[in-house]
Amino acid sequence: MAEFDVVTPSVKVADGTLPTATGKALSVVALRKTYGDVVAVDEASMEIAAGEFVTFLGASGSGKTTTLMMIAGFCEPDSGTITVGGRDMTRLAPQKRGLGFVFQQYLLFPHMTVSENVAFPLTLRGVPKDEIRRRVGETLEIAGLSGFGGRKPRELSGGQQQRVALCRALVYRPPVILMDEPLGALDKKLRDQLQVEIKAIQQELGLTVIYVTHDQEEALVLSDRIAVMRNGLIEQFDTPRELFERPRTPFVADFLGAANFLSGHVEKHTDEHTLVRLDETGGLLKARRHELATGTQIKAAVQPGRLRAGAPGDGFCTGTVETATYVGTLVRAGVRVGSGDVLLRLEVPAGRGPVAGERVGVTADPEDVNLFADERER
Numbered sequence: 001m002a003e004f005d006v007v008t009p010s011v012k013v014a015d016g017t018l019p020t021a022t023g024k025a026l027s028v029v030a031l032r033k034t035y036g037d038v039v040a041v042d043e044a045s046m047e048i049a050a051g052e053f054v055t056f057l058g059a060s061g062s063g064k065t066t067t068l069m070m071i072a073g074f075c076e077p078d079s080g081t082i083t084v085g086g087r088d089m090t091r092l093a094p095q096k097r098g099l100g101f102v103f104q105q106y107l108l109f110p111h112m113t114v115s116e117n118v119a120f121p122l123t124l125r126g127v128p129k130d131e132i133r134r135r136v137g138e139t140l141e142i143a144g145l146s147g148f149g150g151r152k153p154r155e156l157s158g159g160q161q162q163r164v165a166l167c168r169a170l171v172y173r174p175p176v177i178l179m180d181e182p183l184g185a186l187d188k189k190l191r192d193q194l195q196v197e198i199k200a201i202q203q204e205l206g207l208t209v210i211y212v213t214h215d216q217e218e219a220l221v222l223s224d225r226i227a228v229m230r231n232g233l234i235e236q237f238d239t240p241r242e243l244f245e246r247p248r249t250p251f252v253a254d255f256l257g258a259a260n261f262l263s264g265h266v267e268k269h270t271d272e273h274t275l276v277r278l279d280e281t282g283g284l285l286k287a288r289r290h291e292l293a294t295g296t297q298i299k300a301a302v303q304p305g306r307l308r309a310g311a312p313g314d315g316f317c318t319g320t321v322e323t324a325t326y327v328g329t330l331v332r333a334g335v336r337v338g339s340g341d342v343l344l345r346l347e348v349p350a351g352r353g354p355v356a357g358e359r360v361g362v363t364a365d366p367e368d369v370n371l372f373a374d375e376r377e378r
């Protein structure tokens with residue numbers, strides 16, 4: 001994550017009104033940012049609806065934080081536009097955008113109590129004292145922090161401090177809350193717990209959230225839609241299910257599900273299916289129908305959890321189980337197929353798991369087979 005200076009919460013929603021939580025919350029069109037020769041973000045476009053939880057997911061350096069910082073106003077785009085609630089904010093100062101922020105570093109004011117920290121954005125906005133007390137109390141209760149209002153941040157655990165930061169971002173109901181790896185500094189157990197809490201609060205209050213993470217599981221747990229980023233480009237912006245079941249690129253298939261890849265060419269089509277002759281095994285793999293010309297060299301991707309082990313001769317190839325590891329409710333198996341240079345990874349329910357040394361036929365439902373034209377052939 002990039003480093004930032006201490007951020008003071010926003011001063012005023014531009015026209016003083018609270019935005020409504022319906023319709024289009026945020027629209028980004030052809031946003032681009034370069035640093036010298038590095039294209040950090042390349043023509044990113046997306047529309048986010050009010051009440052949506054959207055995650056930017058990608059490896060380090062893929063452009064997630066830069067995109068978020070352009071939306072926040074801390075980083076100026078070379079070109080493109082950012083509209084929030086129908087208002088063009090592309091060149092507006094961060095404090096005039098009225099957005100909420102939660103960063104990995106909690107950025108709480110150490111000399112203020114929890115209540116004063118949470119009250120801060122309301123105090124800046126000149127909200128009457130009674131109203132502040134009521135809203136701070138309500139917000140602390142939502143985050144499970146009632147009773148902590150009088151403490152200083154140093155008297156809280158990391159998880160509690162991050163909850164305070166979240167309260168401070170949502171106390172004035174900004175139209176969009178931006179979160180950059182907010183759970184990155186916490187241990188796994190606390191992260192899992194806070195993910196559930198953040199999601200529950202977001203749903204209860206109908207918040208619009210843009211969240212940055214490099215953790216696939218976190219993105220899948222939290223998001224209505226995920227923008228998978230790579231080298232400054234949005235590879236696919238879709239629901240977790242669509243990304244998993246209908247990835248548009250081999251990168252997305254691999255990044256979200258660690259897919260198995262097999263190479264081959266399109267042999268023929270039927271009304272419903274595309275039949276692929278596999279290079280490594282000579283077997284015939286049936287996929288749902290894809291619009292690819294006969295003869296096209298392809299890569300077929302199937303998630304490990306969507307492959308099954310049957311009797312030898314079943315399915316699209318037969319091989320030998322090389323490893324079978326019991327992991328709770330699942331068995332992870334490695335099946336060596338073809339002339340030996342392909343290892344298929346399977347995840348099957350533990351009760352029906354194959355054992356090492358066994359010969360198995362590997363099958364896949366055609367619906368679960370995704371085909372991509374092999375880029376080397378283009």
Ligand SMILES: Nc1ncnc2c1ncn2[C@@H]1O[C@H](COP(=O)(O)OP(=O)(O)OP(=O)(O)O)[C@@H](O)[C@H]1O
Nearest residue numbers: 001002035038040059060061062063064065066067
């Ligand atoms: N201030 C800067 N000056 C020069 N290059 C930068 C700057 N900020 C980001 N970059 C470059 O832009 C690209 C995108 O960086 P960005 O921080 O947006 O990635 P990220 O996906 O958020 O990564 P991480 O998960 O590591 O935070 C990277 O190649 C990065 O080195």
